[in-house]
Amino acid sequence: METVAIVGVGLIGGSLGLALQKTGFSGRIIGVSSERTIAAARELGAIHEGATLEEAAAAADLIYLAQPISGILATLDCLGALVRPGILVTDAGSTKLQIVRKATETSRVYHFLGGHPMAGKEARGVEAADADLFRDRTYILTPQRSAELDIPAVKVFLAWLGKFGATVVTLSPEEHDQTVAYTSHLPQMASTALAAVLASLPADRLSVAGPGAIDMTRLALSSFDIWRDILGTNRDVVDHALAVYIDKLTEMRHNLQTQRLDKDFEIAAEAATRLRR
């Protein structure tokens, strides 16, 4: 691996550039992003140079797509015509099925491996990039067949993830989207709905809210800019997760009346404890 092209040099893309260099990558790192971002990313040392997608794709033996999901989908539409045959294209999008499908449909020129680093941060943009962003975090890969992991270019990429200190977990694209619908998208919707309900309280009442309400509305601070693509590309699975959540709340409403909530609290506390292991 001599030349890496990072398409979308934000928090994740910038962190990839920094992580590669910190762990010994001595090749060239090309960024594809807006002029302003390229300047900031060069300043921070996350990339060596900026280029157009055409230039970067023609030079790279690894292409890392770290744009928003809709940007990744748009890039995949034209990438097949631009890349050298046999290279690895991977991505960092928060949903996987539509991206993997698009990659499969649009090209057989390159190997595509879907990825999702579970390595968020409150701050966004290349300014928040961090060479250790992936360290001790889960990095999900979504091969469609496990044999994909034996492709030489993939093995090289896996070795770099290992050097970053990431813990690789493999799931099918469907399993991935199903899982994050519950562990990420549903918590977001639950928090947004709760904050939207609290929005209707008189202003002076909000002031008595304690740390519980603060915790439960932190995700609600998220901008819809990020969530539009995520929810839009995982709509049916999130819809189902919401239905399951509403059913549970309805059941608990019933148990509240009959004073039999102890079992719900017990099961919930057990799961919350397991989540923290």
Next chain:
Amino acid sequence: METVAIVGVGLIGGSLGLALQKTGFSGRIIGVSSERTIAAARELGAIHEGATLEEAAAAADLIYLAQPISGILATLDCLGALVRPGILVTDAGSTKLQIVRKATETSRVYHFLGGHPMAGKEARGVEAADADLFRDRTYILTPQRSAELDIPAVKVFLAWLGKFGATVVTLSPEEHDQTVAYTSHLPQMASTALAAVLASLPADRLSVAGPGAIDMTRLALSSFDIWRDILGTNRDVVDHALAVYIDKLTEMRHNLQTQRLDKDFEIAAEAATRLRR
């Protein structure tokens, strides 16, 4: 105010004893609790001595009820016969309407003023007591008529709350229970329901959960021991808050399908921001 009786010397009761002494109270502080707790509370300096409820009530010119709600209700059943006329009885229960009603129904011998310090901590018990627990925290008082706040014994108590550094907010008992149903009890139910839904995921899937799921399930770690009384004494209001939450989630489910969630996210982010002021 020369003698204070603290009934239930746990986190809140113990902190009251420590806060009084830290801010210059030179009178006697009597604790009413289990033998084990009295020993621990004396060791920590939260109280001077232990006594039975009868002894403590006969000696005190302020009685502070800091038991679980059901304990407070039981104590109020017999307190009228035990106290000196005209003293102040106040409490720290997490719901107020049933407690204030019980106090009004059972005695006209003492003044009763409902209270609710918004000063929780993860840890419980007198071992976690803290002289600064009330500092910079909201302390809700629930007089039934505002004239109650002019009663001399109440004014003395208010002055101590001021010395503790607490911010006093007054609400009617109904307003209090309505408010905490949304700002405290609903967040708890939302967290418990979410964790109960996550409980049904395969174990290895939970491991990919990020910080969002962790935040949203912290409250779900709470023991039902605390919540049984709270939810049991605020059932109808919490039921209504749950219905409002379920309606909002149902509406968001619809907006997910029609791709019009932007408004929900905007309103929610605004409320979450206001909560943090």
